[in-house]
Amino acid sequence: MRLALFWQLTRAAWLDRYAASALGVGWAVLWPIVQLGIFLVVFGELMGARLEGAAGGRFGYGVYLASGMVPWWILAGGVGKACGAFVDSRGLLTKIALPLAWVPLPQLVAESLGALVLLGLLVGVLWALGGLTASAWWLVLVLPGLGLLAYGAGLIAAIWTVFVEDTREVVQVALQLGFWLTPVVYLVKVLPAWAQGVLAWNPAAWAVEAFHAALVFGRAPRLLDLAALWGVGLSLSAFGLWLLKRTEKALRDLL
Template identity: 35%
Template sequence: MSTLNVSYIMEITRRDFAERFAGSVLGSLWAIIWPMVNLFIYIVIFGKVMGARLPGTSQMNAYGIYLAAGLIPWTAFAATINRSASVFLEKKHIITKVNTSFSSLLLHINLSETITYGISMLVFFIILVFQGYDFHGSFLLIPFLYYLQQLLALGLGLFAAVLNVFIRDVREITGVILQLWFWFTPIVYIPDILPSVLQKFMIYNPAYILIQSYHRIFVFNDYPPFKALVLLTVMTHFVLFFSFLMLRYLEKDIRDFL
């Protein structure tokens, strides 16, 4: 297996981020404009104009914060998996000509989505500061939550990427699964509206544990469910280990098949 090249990863990450806005007049400024527009819709429109409320909190814009706290991490998580699923096929012109590390191709997607996530979170924090939001000590756990979610996305994305080389339908299947996964996870609704049967199965949804942790921190000024996070951490590292083991076993076949 090829070794990682940090400078190469940083370079393709820079290119990936720049190419998103190539040819536009404002260029990379759109990376700031879009989060501002989205957060304005989440917090101002849903939170104040529509007067949405959440049980357990008296904040006027609690639902807007609830939406933003769930959608920002989910967007990074889902985009990482979805883009990773087709990365080997999209970069086959590089893979077949240069001895490129497959891991580098996955990591550059993760880093690129991290930049978008970081900008969105920064804008979110600025809006909260201007609203006089009372920050809680649990906010210190946000970097760990992001690390965990992107590690899981890396493992799942790598698994999908390997399968997609041999079964081209995997990319489309991944998109369908992510769409269903989004609606099975309480991001735009509260878990209490689900039937009791589904609520019992929700604890087996890793995205629910992550999003619930963000909601507890941002909306309820509380700490995440530590026991669930410990179990999720173990599962995440197992998924990542299994995916890399599969990649190592099939790397030669992948290069030949491409």
């Protein structure tokens, strides 16, 4: 029963964002296609020659951008949507005895679907260009770690949003700053040494660089970064669940 309800909530969260548009859920496919086209044709054609050793040939920089946007979309989009999960579900929670730990999940899953569509398109393009290698299978380990990171951060933000109204705005500002502190559009090696040292402590950078390694440069991600991604993801998720347990009564009273 709970799994059926979870599926219904996830489906609703995914469909609601397209409910007012004429194309409907077609945007879930069309928008990633447009993004990938911009990355490959515009950025790839203009800047592809500057990225040596990248898959995709002259579209190399476009592939670099697209592969970096996938994990960032999952993380930033998921956390951004999940932070309002409890407040936005106030009416539902007063009617259905739904475990609070489940509430952010439909938003996270729904937001991740667009990123996964983009990933599928990118893999297809790489295969067509002859740039897809076996290293892409490493993403099977990267994606769950990234999901744990998004869930933990989103759950903590969702709890804080109930008690502090400005949390959503703070999260949005943090995500804007985080985008430029994550090597989505630039190479880590072009940064000064001190900046590279800062990025070494950024969990989002671990995920993005793992995608770059597996899809763009055809090599395995750094195992230390992969282990750290899982470690931080598990830690944040565990802390979020602990915090939820400690605050659940007050949280339900406020809702």
